[in-house]
Amino acid sequence: MHWLTKHKVVIGINLLLFSLILLVSFIWEFSPLRVEGVDSERLIHYTIHIILLPLLIIYLPLKLIRQRSNSGKKAYFAGLILCVLAGLASATYTHTVSVPGSFLFKIEGGTKQVTDPDYDHSGENNSYMTFTISTSIKGYDKPLGPAYFYVEAFLHSIFYCFYMLCYLQAYGIMHKHKLKEKLKQQQLDVLQYQLNPHFLFNSLNSIRGMLYEDVSEAKKLLLEFRQLFKHHFDNKQHCIALKQELLLCRHYLKLEKVRFEERLNVDLKVPSECEIMLVPSMSIFTLIENAIKHGIGQIPSGGTIAISVAKQDKKLSITVSNPINKTARQADGTRTGLANLEARLALLYRDNFTINSERSDDQFSVELQIPLKKDKTGE
Structure with a gap:
């Protein structure tokens, strides 16, 4: 046909x-x-x-x-x-x-x-x-x-x-129209290529730090790192099912859990009907990475990252919250992840998305709203 x-x-x-x-x-x-x-x-x-x-x-x-x-x-x-x-x-x-x-x-x-x-x-x-x-x-x-x-x-x-x-x-x-779509795909690919080295650099930094403390734990990190990258490169679409995105995030959180131990806790609330919805690949991952780097990593006692997903009208709402230490020096970073995420959202959804952040004395949260769209390949 x-x-x-x-x-x-x-x-x-x-x-x-x-x-x-x-x-x-x-x-x-x-x-x-x-x-x-x-x-x-x-x-x-x-x-x-x-x-x-x-x-x-x-x-x-x-x-x-x-x-x-x-x-x-x-x-x-x-x-x-x-x-x-x-x-x-x-x-x-x-x-x-x-x-x-x-x-x-x-x-x-x-x-x-x-x-x-x-x-x-x-x-x-x-x-x-x-x-x-x-x-x-x-x-x-x-x-x-x-x-x-x-x-x-x-x-x-x-x-x-x-x-x-x-x-x-x-x-x-x-x-x-085809040229515009092709150009958009090329721009998304370029952003994806920018994100991969950034992601690789941050993950390798975690493994490098553990090599000097515990070699056996460093081996565990390498295994999680392998699973993380295998899952990431097996899914080359720019939008994937929320279930796949969360699996990627779980690999990353396991890797970070070895480094932060009891300092890192996660509270995940995702309704089962939302797991088949499409989200930009590595979108929640980027928000979690930012929460760990600028939140948990700056608090000696650690804290809990709260991740919640819900349907609101015709939108899928994703919220990631983390505690912050307002007296601590801001963590170094190129801010590639968040800038990359906003650029990809603009290409994928034009003006049909919102990303808002809210900061209080001891808490920082980011809410992302994107159009509801089911993953038909996974049904």
Whole structure:
């Protein structure tokens, strides 16, 4: 079903056109309103003119040209040529297979008769040519000269030019949207690459400190470090299920628990229905890391990090609170984690997120609110 996704715009437009063709192909009786039937001949001719010919002569060649060339000028120039060819093919069809005038509009002309109300008796202005919109495919009442063929080909070409311009405009909008999405993904990747060395540096610092105190405990740290990175690199999506994010956090907390021992406690409150919600990868991890570095790490007696998740209207609310020592010197750090998190949130959710912090005498909390979205891959 990949081709449905690839050509969904054109398929949708042509389904809409076919619906309109089917509507005008009904034989309506307006007094009283009823449908007498479907003019199958009209349906076939209109479908060939408005759907089949532009698909074969304009859409498919332009699709091939767009794949091989990124030049917009070449596409428009080639499109004009293809529209002329489609106009000639359409006019040829009406003068051979179908009947002249089987298109949505027809050209009529000739010489006015004496009985016509607007007949000019001086004989100077009795030639005429008219352009009419018609739902009839009966053809012309009078014999046609070659000029009618060229006029029809020209007018049909103008119609196909409109089709071509609509297609190229739609393609341009889609292409621009794809470029924006690709750029966003590249920006997210860059931020992810920035976060990995920062995360690696902080974790290795913990292990280095333990090597001088207890080698066996340092080995435990290395095992947790291995599990932590294995889980992190196995999940390369920019958004993961909350359950996976919490598993990553638990590995990190085990690693830090060895270092801080009884100084570090965690109070985790997460409803089971929230575990399938999508969150930015390493978002809660970043908040916990910040709470340990600037909170627990600055208090000799340690404290408890409170992590709570809840649904609020159409938002997922994540709150991380930690005790602080207001008299202690602020811990050194590049602040890469929080700045990185805010930048990623802006790319993922634009303005549809909030991140607020609140500080009291002995407590600091950060609340993150993001749109509710389920992880469909995990269901």
